[in-house]
Amino acid sequence: MKNSRAFYVDGKKIPIGDPFILRHNGKYFLYPSTEYPNKGIRCFSSTDLINFKFEGIVCDDPVTLNAYAPEVIYAYNKFYLCTSPGGNGHYIFVSDSPLGPFKRITENIQNMIDGSFFLDENHHLRFYRANHNGISMVFLDENGQPSKRENIHAPLYGWTEGPFMIYKDGFYYLTYCGNHLESKGYRIHYATSRSLDEDFRPSNQPLLISTKDEYCNLGHSSTVLAPDLDGYYLVYHHLFPLEVTEKGTRYTRNLCFDRLHFNGRMMSTTPTNFEIDDPKMPTLYEDLSLTQNQFDLNYPLVLSKIGTDVDFTSEFNFKQNGVILILSYQDNQNYIGIECENNKVTLKEIVNGNEKIIKEKELNLDFNYFHTVRVINGIKLEILVDNVPVLTFNKVQGGKIGYLTNTIEGIYFTAFSNYANGSSDLDYKLPLPSILDCKHDLNQGEFILEKDDIYSKILNFNESAKFNVISQKKANYLLSCLINSTDEARVEISTKNETKVVEITKTSTEYEFITKSLTFIDIDKEDEIKIKIIKGNLKYK
Structure with missing residues (x-):
């Protein structure tokens, strides 16, 4: 693209x-x-x-x-x-x-x-x-x-x-x-x-x-x-x-x-006028009003032929009052259901055949009309109706998705991808020049939400951050870092063609983040930037 x-x-x-x-x-x-x-x-x-x-x-x-x-x-x-x-x-x-x-x-x-x-x-x-x-x-x-x-x-x-x-x-x-x-x-x-x-x-x-x-x-x-x-x-x-x-x-x-x-x-983001990765399609997707190749129809169950990973986002488009959306399906005795009836959304958990209502909410809408329900299962389970957040719950397991219904009339585009809360970004190269933030570190790990509502990450001795990047051409870039270091640290910064070692002095307090210019380094048109801690530790955004 x-x-x-x-x-x-x-x-x-x-x-x-x-x-x-x-x-x-x-x-x-x-x-x-x-x-x-x-x-x-x-x-x-x-x-x-x-x-x-x-x-x-x-x-x-x-x-x-x-x-x-x-x-x-x-x-x-x-x-x-x-x-x-x-x-x-x-x-x-x-x-x-x-x-x-x-x-x-x-x-x-x-x-x-x-x-x-x-x-x-x-x-x-x-x-x-x-x-x-x-x-x-x-x-x-x-x-x-x-x-x-x-x-x-x-x-x-x-x-x-x-x-x-x-x-x-x-x-x-x-x-x-x-x-x-x-x-x-x-x-x-x-x-x-x-x-x-x-x-x-x-x-x-x-x-x-x-x-x-x-x-x-x-x-x-x-x-x-x-x-x-x-x-x-x-x-x-x-x-x-x-x-x-x-x-x-x-x-x-x-x-x-x-x-x-x-x-x-x-x-x-970065304004690009060079080739970047094309958008990826969902793992599974189909408009059931047109074809039924990706789903098994055994009424009242309409189920995807494959299941989701533990982290997933699913989407249901329908015009069918009273339909129950299915997530995390293991068998007909164990799954998560989202009932959409009249103006109410009801989240249900079915365990060993026993149904338990977890949460429900009345909405200012009518399920006799067309609506879109998107379910994000990552940090937590979040349900959105027409892009509006309506319910949250603890994260659930992966499994098949589908519908509890007696007809596919009024059932439309249905899909899932094995991504949640922005995890798909890790499968796309980051265009340069840009901000390489800790949430897009390929090595992931634990993140800390700071007082300014921006996440940071701690890199300890021998740990590293890694980013896949793309740019218009090979160039020499200045790498700076928004950093907190309570002690002196030393980092090794490497790309395809170059490796440099940089000393980092400690910041004034454990709460202070400051921007430090680390080094200029050659970066190829497509490259991997790796920042490894070879002495001490640091926290970065």
Whole structure:
């Protein structure tokens, strides 16, 4: 996979600006801005984030002239689309399909530009949008009407736009960008919080920026779950001159993806314009409404032919009230069940044929309609409905997945991967230059959550950290480390072509982390960086 990507329809280049990607029922739907003087909102679909198919115009309402930053979400049992035509307020549309047709249900609800949807913990729709110095949020009801404006602490100390929110592993991550899309310094920033209703903490550095002549003006992102069900990709555009005339410069924009990496509240990525690893597909996946090759149908049991590892993420897409989702299946006397009936989720444990209700929760939704349940079994078991966290429990064992049902009618894309809580990142090379955080150390081990909500790791004598990396070309890099060392330490740093030994002095206190420049070292285009402790010990982030 390589950035930046141009799209063509009938031989004509289509600018992909302000890209938003909806993931629904195992498929991806890309909605870019509509360039002036055209109207209508285009859609492209994909199953793997590599190959895209033009699906046509999904909304042709006359107000969609020069439609900025369209976004789509599934909420209140239908698909909502928002856009800001010409950057002059917003209109809301609805449809029964991500492919439309979307019909307008509001007049202009104002709220500046770059509206972005998010379902909160009550399955209520929130609407984030640009502001002069930060990001603002309003609630949207089923009729697309806004209320209760709040300002989010997400400053770029100037015009701020392009907000997007995700939830992952107990944190909310808000990305946003500024200050002007034609600036080489156009960038993506982020802020984090453990609650949507608490103050967001902005990062002290951009998430993504590049001022290289050949690859700059990067921004306006969305974030989407990877095909492997575990990782995330930052989706953004690359603006560049198409032609320069006496009347001025005409720009176009291409589509870009880069994989996000998480360490507690910290998020990082690298803007790449060179080949990186393609997204991986789930271990097992199938839309049961189309085929049944990966599952055995022995009603009332519908079970995968293979089971998961101990760590896994599974996904169920269905429209069947009362269905029971199956995890950790050993036999018909021992498994985990998730009952989805009316507006309630009930987590059950079946041991030796005896059923025990572990937890249950009433939700502001109706299982007579389509919904997606994702189950993450890593640090703990976490259940999300339509990307909203609803229940947690202790980690369970691996096993087959499936359904307890009398029919596969209303059963759709079902999948699992043997990854959880970002473990898939270890199977992808880390692009350079970048942050190599301890959570992505191939040697793993135990992690310590520090007071700043970022994990650290202790390396003792003779232990090492190891990272697989990739870059545009072989180069000499400066390696620095955010480090805590209560005693003097010595480290051996090695790559394919070079080994260096570095002395590390102790830090002032056991709580202090400081950035230390260690050494310059040659790193190949594809390489392994190994940092081994040959004296003392240290803690690093």
